[in-house]
Amino acid sequence: MRPVSYAVPASVDEALAAIADLPGAKFLGGGTNLVDLMREGIEAPDVLVDVTRLPLAEITETADGGLRIGSGVRNTDLAAHPLLRGRYPVVAQAVVMGASGQIRNMATVGGNLLQRTRCLYFYDQAAACNKRERGAGCDAAAGHNRMGAILGASEHCVAVHPSDLAVALVLLDAQVEVVSRSGTRTISVGDFHRLPGQTPDVDTTLAADELVTAVLLPPEPLALRSRYRKVRDRASYAFALVSVAAALEVRDDSVTQVRVALGGVAHKPWRATVLEEQLTGRSATDEEFERAARAELAQAVGGPDTEFKIGLAVRTITATLRRLRDEGGAA
Amino acid sequence: MTIAPERTTTTAPPTEVPAGAPGPAIGRAVDRVDGLAKATGTARFSAEYPIPGLTHAVLVHAPIARGRITALDTTVAEAHPGVVLVLTHHNAPRLTPPPARMNPMDLSTMAAGSTIPFLNTDEVHVDGQPVAAVVAETLEAAQYAASLVRVEYLEVTPTGDFDAELGNSTPVRSMPVMPPTGGKRGDARAAYGRSPVQVDLAFSTPQHNHNALEPHATTAEWDGDRLTVYEGCQNIDWTQKYLAKRFGISAGDVHVVAKFVGGAFGGKSKVWAATLIACMAAKVAQRPVRLALTREGVYRTVGGRTPTRQRVAIGASASGHMEALIHEVTSRKGRVGGEADQVVACSLDLYDAATILAEQRIVELDLMPNTAMRAPGEAQGSFAVESAVDELAVVLGLDPVDLRLRNQPGERSPVHGTRYSHRRLAQTLERGRDLFGWADRPAPGTRDGKDLVGWGVAAAIHPSWEFIANVQLTVDATGGVTLACAFHEMGMGTATVVGQMVADCLDVPLERVTAVYGDSDLPMGPGAGGSGQTASLAASIERACRAMRKRLDSLSDRVGMPDGSDPGEVLSRAGEGSLTVEVGADSGPRATWGQVRFLSKMVLDSRRWMKAATGAHFCEVRVDADTGELRVTRWTSVFDVGRVVNPKTTHSQLRGGIVMGLGLAMGEETLIDTRSARIMNPSLAEYHVPVHADVPHLDIHTLDDPDPQMPLGILGAGEVGIVGVGAAVANAVRHATGRRVTDLPLTLDRIVG
């Protein structure tokens, strides 16, 4: 690994100064992704600015009845928090289905959102990757890309964003609070990650000098009737092939409210707006669920390694909505 | 409100302890003698020897699979603080080239992992080939400096696509003393054509790679022309002789220490690049060098299990008698080495088909040569043949256990004509059927909630091997008994069972016996492969104990004690400090003769007897009907491994084999990009070995029925556990879903969709 220096800022202001002033500086959360990437030579910061000792590890209730989750909260603590589990079961479920216990103990909320793709070609310095080096080409498109995108990919990149947490947050229209020396702003989680387009090297809309300070969950009664369903290649400790975060309200056998977000299928957590539009107001039958899921996936494009994910996504969405209808939210 | 946790596996109750042990020690579930040292971290592995002046080496791997180095710049790396030297083909010592092929008169030639003369050539033959090694005062300095070595290559397009090369395969010939890669009984093609019921299926299995808990590590130190290597290996004798030959010194000048080995599974039988390079680096640096491979380094420089493409065709009568069994296989090796796994071997001895044809072909690719991995060949071949037999049962409408029982051979091996020393495969099937409750097998496609439930069965067979084991047995006047032999303790419990065997053969309490092992200064031990180490040791231990008893008895006669007296008392009464007996401790030309004698006995024996461990697996799977996710929810296996010296260690071996088989069945697959001939998933995150949640409680039973033709009746238990596991799961999936999946691993997209 390259020699690197390490800084522990005592305040958010110090952290912001460090990131703005020190060349090659990068924030360090739990390090479970960044340090791996440094070992592989894919990330090469000169200074690590450790943000885990900043006062950002609190989960507090907001005045409107939502939750404010500090960016330094560890994934394990997040999933165990009674308010989160009670009000937003889909989030807690998504977190515990990610990585392993040891990794979740280290991983932070900020780091989780900013983790990078697991595309095998992104990880391999010997391969061409536009995400690593703009314009270098993409060996993944015609290579092994079972984890690859079926929605919103471009000719430059077929990588997916691997976070489970982010999928649940997109479902709930959460906001990301970020600060820099020029002030504080909030970004809707749905706009936080981006599609690859011409510039797959840019994962998010966060600027390099911005620090994620919190994730804001709005009050959302529908979240009580939510679930996270993750489909993967082994029973635990694997990234999603397809994951579905869903919330459903049914009255008199018809769908009054529905939300669906997909993971493992795109360069960003994929909010299924077509499905939501088509299903709202329809009767809550398996056939309607499947029809709407198909409509959402109509725009999907599969390759030899990913074709199966289109049907898998349709069936997983249908099954998750069916379960929400029959059994309610995660109890 | 609760959150569904990750599924956890509950702790299993201890399995039964078989009765019928011959002595007080053999047959007892004795705890492992190395257990405490390992649990407390005091057991020292190859990368843990604190040697004064130690340096650390890190490899630079070629990112291309074929070509030539055109430029190599080490100046920046060398200038990095702490760097001792950068070893490349410019400054590495010239070694004697590796042998071009295996020489049956010198089995240590089998230690050659490839024919590449590492760091003695500018040619690149496989992706990841080490082209330089950085030696530094600290591991961190070596790691960083390795990234500063600049290498340029002239790249040649590699041949890395197995399927594209199938047309260029060549036949594999069976070799004497080696496991069979072909066989014939009658005219199977004609008989198949005439058979009223036919099943003809094509199968594929992918490449697998070794993932022992301990990545390969070497610590090497020279004292003049004497070399000491701490090397977690499976064959001390091969390692010693092979290194001696490559470095042009005598075997006596190579000291190999392999006290503890953190798992090996066939991946540590050969001497791979890193071992040679560590020794070269230590020679040039004139300092001790430690080279521990990264996980990726193991994928890139150690061979894996060959992928296969297979065809199994079975012709049967309407009553379910097999008229023809055809098993055709193509596997692959590297252009620079590797061997054909015995993929068809199990088809020669599982069933008494009236005609049998087994053939193997092989292609050569620009990939890392393959090597042995737990039941090499049988693991892949059994998936195909046991799946096809299951399909035959479906077509015939017969119970798959009945079909298997109906086609069991009699006293002789159908192809070889050799006599079975004892064959209990039918009993393992029958006992397993009862234990599993097979009579209650649900109807095909039974649905339980969102899941489809299915039950599967498969048979297992693995040949029994015996190798040379030289042992030295010493009894001292305090009553202590020491068995010394350079055998290998890789975590399977050999050091423990050796004590049990000595205790009973010499009739002394187990507590008195100590085993000394894992060091080339000791008498030559058997390689830990082919499930043969324990049986090989048993043969020599029996002989040594008999000889020792004789000498003790004549001593006791002299001092007026009854025969069979406590050895310690006899020695003290006789005023002797200690007594030593050696078995097979020949040296020089006599050792060569000993080897020849042993091999001829082995050949003669193999013409007379077919000896094998057998077993039967029964399992239940659940398949999510929407997604195809596969979970194995129940498992029972019954094995005949001959005598069970220690049920605890034996059952662990069998259980470990099944767990590894579940990996083969459900997840493991090395992804090779055919354009670059490069492994794309060299990491435990992306190469899916089973996690705890993938493994149900494994209910293991052994018949504990000694084999009359094996030392102490031991058939070996290291490998038979994995054989048939892939098929048992696939057969259960067939039963649950109606779909016959013929490609491994059984990923969800192959099951539903």
Ligand SMILES: Cc1cc2nc3c(=O)[nH]c(=O)nc-3n(C[C@H](O)[C@H](O)[C@H](O)COP(=O)(O)OP(=O)(O)OC[C@H]3O[C@@H](n4cnc5c(N)ncnc54)[C@H](O)[C@@H]3O)c2cc1C
């Ligand atoms: C084997 C393995 C399996 C995994 N499986 C899963 C899985 O199934 N599902 C899943 O969702 N995840 C999985 N993960 C990923 C894991 O969730 C992430 O590694 C983790 O969440 C990252 O958090 P961290 O705090 O360690 O981030 P770090 O590694 O410290 O940082 C990651 C990135 O975030 C940036 N960063 C960190 N904090 C901030 C901040 N406050 N503001 C701005 N930038 C910041 C860093 O600069 C860096 O670029 C897995 C990881 C591994 C290694």
